[in-house]
Amino acid sequence: xxxxxxxxxxxxxxxxxxxxxxxxxxxxxxxxxxxxxxxxxxxxxxxxxxxxxxxxxxxxxxxxxxxxxxxxxxxxxxxxxxxxxxxxxxxxxxxxxxxxxxxxxxxxxxxxxxxxxxxxxxxxxxxxxxxxxxxxxxxxxxxxxxxxxxxxxxxxxxxxxxxxxxxxxxxxxxxxxxxxxxxxxxxxxxxxxxxxxxxxxxxxxxxxxxxxxxxxxxxxxxxxxxxxxxxxxxxxxxxxxxxxxxxxxxxxxxxxxxxxxxxxxxxxxxxxxxxxxxxxxxxxxxxxxxxxxxxxxxxxxxxxxxxxxxxxxxxxxxxxxxxxxxxxxxxxxxxxxxxxxxxxxxxxxxxxxxxxxxxxxxxxxxxxxxxxxxxxxxxxxxxxxxxxxxxxxxxxxxxxxxxxxxxxxxxxxxxxxxxxxxxxxxxxxxxxxxxxxxxxxxxxxxxxxxxxxxxxxxxxxxxxxxxxxxxxx
Amino acid sequence: xxxxxxxxxxxxxxxxxxxxxxxxxxxxxxxxxxxxxxxxxxxxxxxxxxxxxxxxxxxxxxxxxxxxxxxxxxxxxxxxxxxxxxxxxxxxxxxxxxxxxxxxxxxxxxxxxxxxxxxxxxxxxxxxxxxxxxxxxxxxxxxxxxxxxxxxxxxxxxxxxxxxxxxxxxxxxxxxxxxxxxxxxxxxxxxxxxxxxxxxxxxxxxxxxxxxxxxxxxxxxxxxxxxxxxxxxxxxxxxxxxxxxxxxxxxxxxxxxxxxxxxxxxxxxxxxxxxxxxxxxxxxxxxxxxxxxxxxxxxxxxxxxxxxxxxxxxxxxxxxxxxxxxxxxxxxxxxxxxxxxxxxxxxxxxxxxxxxxxxxxxxxxxxxxxxxxxxxxxxxxxxxxxxxxxxxxxxxxxxxxxxxxxxxxxxxxxxxxx
Numbered sequence: 001x002x003x004x005x006x007x008x009x010x011x012x013x014x015x016x017x018x019x020x021x022x023x024x025x026x027x028x029x030x031x032x033x034x035x036x037x038x039x040x041x042x043x044x045x046x047x048x049x050x051x052x053x054x055x056x057x058x059x060x061x062x063x064x065x066x067x068x069x070x071x072x073x074x075x076x077x078x079x080x081x082x083x084x085x086x087x088x089x090x091x092x093x094x095x096x097x098x099x100x101x102x103x104x105x106x107x108x109x110x111x112x113x114x115x116x117x118x119x120x121x122x123x124x125x126x127x128x129x130x131x132x133x134x135x136x137x138x139x140x141x142x143x144x145x146x147x148x149x150x151x152x153x154x155x156x157x158x159x160x161x162x163x164x165x166x167x168x169x170x171x172x173x174x175x176x177x178x179x180x181x182x183x184x185x186x187x188x189x190x191x192x193x194x195x196x197x198x199x200x201x202x203x204x205x206x207x208x209x210x211x212x213x214x215x216x217x218x219x220x221x222x223x224x225x226x227x228x229x230x231x232x233x234x235x236x237x238x239x240x241x242x243x244x245x246x247x248x249x250x251x252x253x254x255x256x257x258x259x260x261x262x263x264x265x266x267x268x269x270x271x272x273x274x275x276x277x278x279x280x281x282x283x284x285x286x287x288x289x290x291x292x293x294x295x296x297x298x299x300x301x302x303x304x305x306x307x308x309x310x311x312x313x314x315x316x317x318x319x320x321x322x323x324x325x326x327x328x329x330x331x332x333x334x335x336x337x338x339x340x341x342x343x344x345x346x347x348x349x350x351x352x353x354x355x356x357x358x359x360x361x362x363x364x365x366x367x368x369x370x371x372x373x374x375x376x377x378x379x380x381x382x383x384x385x386x387x388x389x390x391x392x393x394x395x396x397x398x399x400x401x402x403x404x405x406x407x408x409x410x411x412x413x414x415x416x417x418x419x420x421x422x423x424x425x426x427x428x429x430x431x432x433x434x435x436x437x438x439x440x441x442x443x444x445x446x447x448x449x450x451x452x453x454x455x456x457x458x459x460x461x462x463x464x465x466x467x468x469x470x471x472x473x
Numbered sequence: 474x475x476x477x478x479x480x481x482x483x484x485x486x487x488x489x490x491x492x493x494x495x496x497x498x499x500x501x502x503x504x505x506x507x508x509x510x511x512x513x514x515x516x517x518x519x520x521x522x523x524x525x526x527x528x529x530x531x532x533x534x535x536x537x538x539x540x541x542x543x544x545x546x547x548x549x550x551x552x553x554x555x556x557x558x559x560x561x562x563x564x565x566x567x568x569x570x571x572x573x574x575x576x577x578x579x580x581x582x583x584x585x586x587x588x589x590x591x592x593x594x595x596x597x598x599x600x601x602x603x604x605x606x607x608x609x610x611x612x613x614x615x616x617x618x619x620x621x622x623x624x625x626x627x628x629x630x631x632x633x634x635x636x637x638x639x640x641x642x643x644x645x646x647x648x649x650x651x652x653x654x655x656x657x658x659x660x661x662x663x664x665x666x667x668x669x670x671x672x673x674x675x676x677x678x679x680x681x682x683x684x685x686x687x688x689x690x691x692x693x694x695x696x697x698x699x700x701x702x703x704x705x706x707x708x709x710x711x712x713x714x715x716x717x718x719x720x721x722x723x724x725x726x727x728x729x730x731x732x733x734x735x736x737x738x739x740x741x742x743x744x745x746x747x748x749x750x751x752x753x754x755x756x757x758x759x760x761x762x763x764x765x766x767x768x769x770x771x772x773x774x775x776x777x778x779x780x781x782x783x784x785x786x787x788x789x790x791x792x793x794x795x796x797x798x799x800x801x802x803x804x805x806x807x808x809x810x811x812x813x814x815x816x817x818x819x820x821x822x823x824x825x826x827x828x829x830x831x832x833x834x835x836x837x838x839x840x841x842x843x844x845x846x847x848x849x850x851x852x853x854x855x856x857x858x859x860x861x862x863x864x865x866x867x868x869x870x871x872x873x874x875x876x877x878x879x880x881x882x883x884x885x886x887x888x889x890x891x
Binding site: 316318320332333334357358359360361362363367370373374376377378382422423424425427445446447449450451456459460461463464 | 771817819
């Protein structure tokens with residue numbers, strides 16, 4: 001659809017909406033903008049009610065209300081929504097690092113990147129001078145940040161966990177087999193892609209399951225050959241009976257998709273033996289397999305590469321070597337680096353895929369870049385480490401056309417940091433999801449006292465004492 | 474009789490093992506020169522020396538000089554790491570992994586005076602090897618917090634191959650668990666009972682100590698009866714070693730300072746100090762940092778629900794004026810090799826790198842009263858250090874080599890472990 005057509009359609013919809021709905025309801029749709037201000041501060045949501053704003057502001061009543069407040073209920077959503085990020089050092093990830101360029105986003109999509117970008121007057125702006133801009137991080141495994149099955153119906157859009165995830169720079173997560181954005185205050189367009197994977201249980205402890213799977217694959221391949229033969233005979237005008245496809249339902253239908261390359265398999269495998277069996281499976285049937293775990297991947301990296309496997313790894317996985325075995329085994333801090341070296345696409349996740357507020361720091365999704373930093377410790381380049389939590393992670397999920405790098409036409413998901421993303425003292429200053437500021441460190445209370453605006457000597461916040469002790473103690 | 478035989482066998486085996494320990498990595502003369510890119514000394518001048526040589530003789534540091542001012546003796550073996558950073562060996566004040574983890578707690582009584590972790594030290598385990606790989610050279614092996622008083626800790630080096638090569642000092646500390654775990658000991662135990670019982674045990678031990686002291690001073694005619702249950706406490710009250718206290722949350726830490734540091738006058742180290750315990754920083758300052766020290770962890774942040782703020786535990790202690798501040802892992806709660814990462818996290822949550830590195834070397838060494846021997850790179854001290862590819866706190870930096878008593882106990886070129 002051309003932009004003009006899209007605009008016309010939008011206008012039409014807006015008219016229909018204005019006519020069909022009672023005014024307050026139509027206005028309520030315009031609550032979208034206030035939501036970015038909400039950013040998790042539920043308590044203040046009342047005062048942000050968009051209905052009250054025009055009434056309470058005398059300037060609007062006397063000024064030029066037609067443009068700002070449309071009495072017919074034209075909401076913010078109907079207008080083009082612009083966000084401009086200016087002056088930052090932009091790490092596109094898929095391309096070069098650009099100094100002091102402007103990123104203009106329109107309606108949640110990156111519209112333009114460059115030095116001489118015309119910024120519309122109504123655009124929201126972030127002055128990122130002195131900051132770095134990276135694509136939002138992609139967590140290929142998560143728990144408890146968004147809801148589950150179906151994501152849009154079960155997500156708590158005001159949860160502390162989601163706020164912390166955004167503070168940790170995560171804009172896209174996977175819940176179950178659904179890739180979803182992390183957003184506060186809205187469930188609009190939460191889902192990026194459903195049905196990411198078919199979970200395969202192809203483990204050494206389950207020989208019967210392995211046999212059954214191969215038999216099912218063989219049967220479907222035979223069916224596909226029959227279909228092909230049938231089509232060929234029909235094309236030549238020969239008599240032919242259509243192969244029975246009644247049995248291709250449920251699991252078999254999923255397997256058919258796997259064999260036709262429409263679906264990717266996800267299998268958990270850690271030992272070299274298990275990984276090699278999956279390599280064989282991938283090569284025998286030409287299916288796409290993502291291995292999660294891949295602890296001993298470093299011992300079989302060439303085979304994984306040849307079989308086209310992808311891997312989701314945790315650099316800090318720690319399993320001692322089994323001295324009874326002659327071959328190299330156990331975990332290695334170099335795992336991610338060795339896999340990457342052999343051309344195996346690698347996504348990095350921490351051992352704990354949720355976010356915990358228990359106090360043990362740096363072991364979960366709150367500090368995803370630090371897990372990638374342990375990959376660097378093992379020999380991964382800084383660049384590859386960043387890729388493993390952005391574009392390569394997106395590629396493994398099959399959503400790299402939308403997220404994972406800063407390119408025109410992609411989703412406007414950014415994190416704007418006060419330093420090198422891979423450094424242990426770097427904080428996220430702003431997180432932008434779909435062109436909306438979802439986290440602003442200085443507006444959200446969680447971390448605003450830690451080096452506020454980079455000030456290392458800022459005084460600490462006052463201690464909160466239980467009331468019964470009074471001010472004295 | 475049987476126990477005696479077992480004991481004899483154990484001792485002779487120990488002797489055999491220790492007789493097998495290899496010579497220093499150095500040449501026959503025991504002289505090794507480490508040529509590195511940067512030395513962080515943590516000496517009294519806080520010197521950081523670029524392009525330096527650290528010369529080690531017979532397990533001790535003999536010289537620290539700038540490479541261009543120093544001629545390495547010809548007879549010295551030279552280890553060349555010209556890009557790397559050399560830091561004092563890391564010191565862990567809160568460790569459970571230098572011994573058998575199965576013997577973490579002997580949950581016999583609510584207070585168990587007389588027990589020692591010395592009995593549980595196990596050399597050359599995977600945990601010991603990983604600790605070396607993380608650059609950790611010395612640790613205080615303490616019992617768990619299942620009861621209020623679980624026994625005496627042991628200061629060990631991650632050297633080998635025998636137990637004797639590891640043990641530096643035993644007892645190395647008295648482990649007290651003030652609250653927040655020992656409640657589970659038996660039905661109905663709460664803070665009233667726990668504090669009463671701990672105080673009672675401590676006071677009985679103090680009385681024992683005072684009786685012996687009086688006899689030694691000639692004030693008592695009759696030699697007191699030797700009691701192995703209380704004898705180890707004598708060193709504690711003589712301030713030869715510390716009380717390392719499992720204590721957290723401000724109310725509990727207040728009790729700790731009041732009971733141990735003020736009332737019983739022992740050198741007290743707060744070995745958790747987590748949740749909102751930083752609020753008692755004024756009390757620590759009042760008692761004096763030579764009397765109470767904080768080596769905090771494994772939790773590095775605290776979510777204050779009433780403020781909706783996440784506080785860095787170390788940062789808040791620091792901001793409260795407690796400048797003798799360390800970090801711990803409570804290994805295996807956080808793996809021992811991640812001690813530097815604990816420091817990194819303390820920095821993310823508001824602390825500063827130089828102080829954080831000091832908080833895993835010099836401060837814990839001093840806190841366990843070993844400051845004259847380890848914790849800094851100074852002439853005459855034990856040659857304990859680790860050599861890193863860069864800033865040791867940065868998780869991207871790897872430890873290339875760990876040296877204990879001048880001996881290379883970990884070399885990433887041989888086998889990379891972390």
